[in-house]
Amino acid sequence: MTKLIVLLLSMTLLSCGQKGVGKTAAPATETKKVPTTTAPSFDADSAYRYVEKQVSFGYRVPNTPGHKACGDYLSAELKRFGAQVYEQEMTLTAYDGTPLESRNIIGSFNPGNDRRILLCAHWDTRPYSDQDPDPANHRKPLDGADDGASGVGTLLEIARQIGTKAPRMGVDIIFFDAEDYGVPEFAREQYGNSSNTWCLGSRFWGKNPHKPGYKAEFGILLDMVGAKDAVFYKEFISMRYAARYVDEVWETARNLGYGKYFINANGGGVTDDHEAVIEGTGIPCLDIINYDPHTDEGFRSHWHTQGDNMGNIDKEVLKAVGQTVLGVVYGRIDN
Numbered sequence: 578m579t580k581l582i583v584l585l586l587s588m589t590l591l592s593c594g595q596k597g598v599g600k601t602a603a604p605a606t607e608t609k610k611v612p613t614t615t616a617p618s619f620d621a622d623s624a625y626r627y628v629e630k631q632v633s634f635g636y637r638v639p640n641t642p643g644h645k646a647c648g649d650y651l652s653a654e655l656k657r658f659g660a661q662v663y664e665q666e667m668t669l670t671a672y673d674g675t676p677l678e679s680r681n682i683i684g685s686f687n688p689g690n691d692r693r694i695l696l697c698a699h700w701d702t703r704p705y706s707d708q709d710p711d712p713a714n715h716r717k718p719l720d721g722a723d724d725g726a727s728g729v730g731t732l733l734e735i736a737r738q739i740g741t742k743a744p745r746m747g748v749d750i751i752f753f754d755a756e757d758y759g760v761p762e763f764a765r766e767q768y769g770n771s772s773n774t775w776c777l778g779s780r781f782w783g784k785n786p787h788k789p790g791y792k793a794e795f796g797i798l799l800d801m802v803g804a805k806d807a808v809f810y811k812e813f814i815s816m817r818y819a820a821r822y823v824d825e826v827w828e829t830a831r832n833l834g835y836g837k838y839f840i841n842a843n844g845g846g847v848t849d850d851h852e853a854v855i856e857g858t859g860i861p862c863l864d865i866i867n868y869d870p871h872t873d874e875g876f877r878s879h880w881h882t883q884g885d886n887m888g889n890i891d892k893e894v895l896k897a898v899g900q901t902v903l904g905v906v907y908g909r910i911d912n
Contacts, residue, residue, distance in 0.1 A: 615907045615908050616900070616903040616904045616906070616907035616908055617738045617741065617742050617903060617907070618900070619734060619735070619738065619895075619896055619899035619900040619903050620734055620737075620738075621892040621893070621895045621896035621899070622892065623734050623737065624730045624731050624733070624734040624892075624895045624896075624899055625730070625890060625892050625895060626730075627654075627726075627729070627730035627731075627733040627734060628722060628726045628727055628729075628730035628803060628887070628890055628895075629730075629887060629890075630650065630730075631647055631650075631700070631721075631725075631726040631729060631730065632720050632721070632722050632726055632886070632887055634646050634647040634650070636702050636704070636718035636719070636720075636721075637700060637701050637702045637721065637725065637726075638701065638702055638703075638704045638718050638758075639669075639677035639678055639679050639701060639754065639755055639758065640675075640676075640677060640678055644701065647700065648680055648682060648700070648754075651682050651700060651729065651733070651752055652664060652682050654733055654736070655682065655684030655733075655736055655750065656684075657740075658684070658736045658737050658739065658740030659686065659739075659740040660684030660685055660686050660736060660740070660750070661684070661685045661686075661688050662682070662683065662684050662685075663682075663683040663685070663787040663788075664680050664681070664682055664683070665680060665681040665682075665683070665781065665782065665785070665787060666678075666679075666680045667679055667680070667681075667778075667781055669754075669755050669777040669778070669781065670777075671755075671758050671774070671777075672758070672759065672760045672764070672768050672771075672774035673764070673768060677755050677758060677777070679701075679754040679755045679777065679778055679781075680754055680778075681751060681752065681753055681754055681778050681779075681781065681782050681787075682700070682751070682752040682754075683749060683750070683751045683752075683787045684736060684749070684750045684751075685747070685748075685749050685750075685787075686736075686739050686740070686743065686747060686748045686749070686750075687743060687746075687747040687748070688747060689747070690746060690747030691747075692745075692746045692747060692794060693746060693747040693748065693749055693792070693793040693794065694746050694747070694748050694749070694793055694794060694795065694796070694797070694905075694906055695748075695749050695751065695793040695795070695796035695797070695854070695860060695862065696732055696735065696748060696749070696750045696751070696796070696797050696799070696902065696906075697732075697750070697751040697752070697753060697779075697796060697797070697798050697799070697850060697851075697854070697862075698725070698728030698729045698731070698732055698752060698753070698798065698799045698800060698850075699725055699728070699729075699752070699753045699754070699756030699757065699776075699778065699779070699800065699850055700725060700726075700729045700752040700753070700754060701721075701725060701754050701755055701756055701757055701758070701778070702718060702719060702720070702721030702724070702725050702726075702757060703718065703719055703721065703724065703725075703757040703758070703881055704718045704757075704758060705717070705718070705719075705761040705762075705763075705881070706718070706719045706881060706882050706883050707761040707762040707763055707881055708762065708874070708880055708881035708882050709881070709882040709883050709884075710882070711883075714882070714883050715761070715762070715763055716761075716763070717883065719881070719882065719883055719885050719886075720883075720885055720886045720887070721757075721885055722803070722885055722886050722887045722888075722889060722890050723801050723802075723803050723804045723867075723877075723879065723880075723885050723889050723890065724757065724800070724801050724880060724881070724885050725756075725757065726803075727799070727801060727802050727803025727804070727890060727895065728798075728799035728800050728801070728802050728803075729752055730803070730895070731799055731802055731803070731895055731898055731899045731902070732750050732752070732799065734895075734899055735750070735899060735902060735903060735906070736750055738903060739906075744906050744907045745907075746794075746906070748906060749793065751782065751787075753776070753778040753779040753782065753850050754777070754778035755776075755777035755778045756775065756776050756777070756778060756779065756849075756850055757775070758774070758775070758777060759772075759774040759775035760774050772848045775848060776848065776849065776850050776852065776853050778850075779850035779853035779854060779857075780853045780857065782853070782854075782857070783853040783854055783856060783857015783858055784857050786857075786858060791858065792858070792860065793860050794860075795819055795822040795860065795861045795862065795863070796819075796851065796854050796860050796861070796862035796863070797822075797826065797862070797863055797865065797902060797905070798849060798850050798851040798854070798862060798863065798864045798865065798866075799865050799866075799898065799902070800849055800850070800864060800865070800866045800867075801866055801867040801876070801877075801880070802865055802866070802867065802894065802895070802898040803889070803890045803891060803894055803895050803898075804867055804877055804879065804889045804890065804891065804894065805889060805890075805891040805894065806891075807838060807867040807877075807891070807894045808837075808838060808839075808840050808867065808868065808869075809838055809839050809840065809865050809866065809867065809868065809898075810840050810842055810843060810844025810845075810868045810870070811823050811827065811840075811841075811842065811843050811844060812844055812845070812846065812847055812863070812864045812866060812868070813843070813844070813845060813846030813847075814846050814847070814849075814851065814852055814855070814864070815851065815862070815863035815864050816843060818855050818861050818862070819851075819855075819861035819862055819863040821861075822861060822863050823863045825905060826839070826863065826865070826901060826902075826905055827839045827841060829901050829904040829905050829908070830897070830901040830904075832904070833897075833900055833901060833904055835897040835900070835901055838894065838897045838898070839897075839901065844868040844870065844875075845868060845870070845875050847864060847866060847868075847875070849864050849866065850864075851863060851864045865898060865902075877889075
């Protein structure tokens with residue numbers, strides 16, 4: 578079935594060089610009411626500081642000192658919050674043959690509970706600003722405050738809350754590495770634009786989970802969830818393979834008053850880490866990702882540019898996403 582899934586996805590997506598955004602949409606499905614009253618309060622100030630801390634390490638590109646230092650920090654924070662931490666250290670191969678010293682960082686809460694939810698984000702940053710309006714910046718790495726750090730910062734705050742008040746279900750938080758090392762715009766003539774050059778860490782984990790036979794009821798991926806005026810549409814792959822959970826998340830957001838961020842409409846498809854989770858493990862996984870239907874790429878102007886910095890990060894957006902995810906984790910109707 579893996580090859581069939583890949584084939585089906587490839588028919589609906591553009592290349593991963595645009596994080597794979599396509600305009601094809603799946604039909605909406607009915608939502609169900611989800612209780613949200615048992616969740617702790619998400620601290621947006623804390624999440625913002627976690628984003629800022631990651632950026633302070635510099636570029637989190639594999640093989641760099643900032644990457645190693647940030648990885649050490651993420652692992653230590655998960656341990657501090659009481660998670661059982663697993664680290665997958667691996668050498669991955671970039672599109673141009675560069676060996677990438679990488680690691681996936683996994684924090685498991687209540688690891689003995691068979692009922693589990695997977696929460697994930699990528700923690701590396703793009704080594705190229707190949708969408709920058711200034712060609713002189715195309716080979717420069719970027720801060721990745723939104724594209725990378727916002728999802729991780731949100732999950733660190735969620736981990737802190739879980740460490741204080743445990744939900745009924747077990748929770749695994751995974752920080753995937755080497756997501757953003759895909760073929761840059763300026764090298765596509767030489768190397769092509771295969772989607773397999775992206776999401777390397779999650780592809781590795783999908784084939785080699787941190788626990789053999791690992792299963793979760795579903796997963797939620799956070800990617801670019803911190804920018805001002807962000808909006809989240811129901812992403813195509815998420816709707817194809819995890820529609821009931823997409824509806825649950827979006828309904829939770831509306832119940833909490835965040836409907837202006839979580840748009841009750843279908844968006845484009847995107848090749849992202851959730852695809853590797855689905856393909857590798859069969860776990861239904863959805864992607865909460867900032868989507869702009871008014872651009873060709875589907876992303877905001879700071880995407881893969883030098884403008885992806887702390888100036889874009891909005892605490893209200895972090896709050897909307899973080900509180901919604903906490904509402905799902907603590908308030909699922911069948912919990």
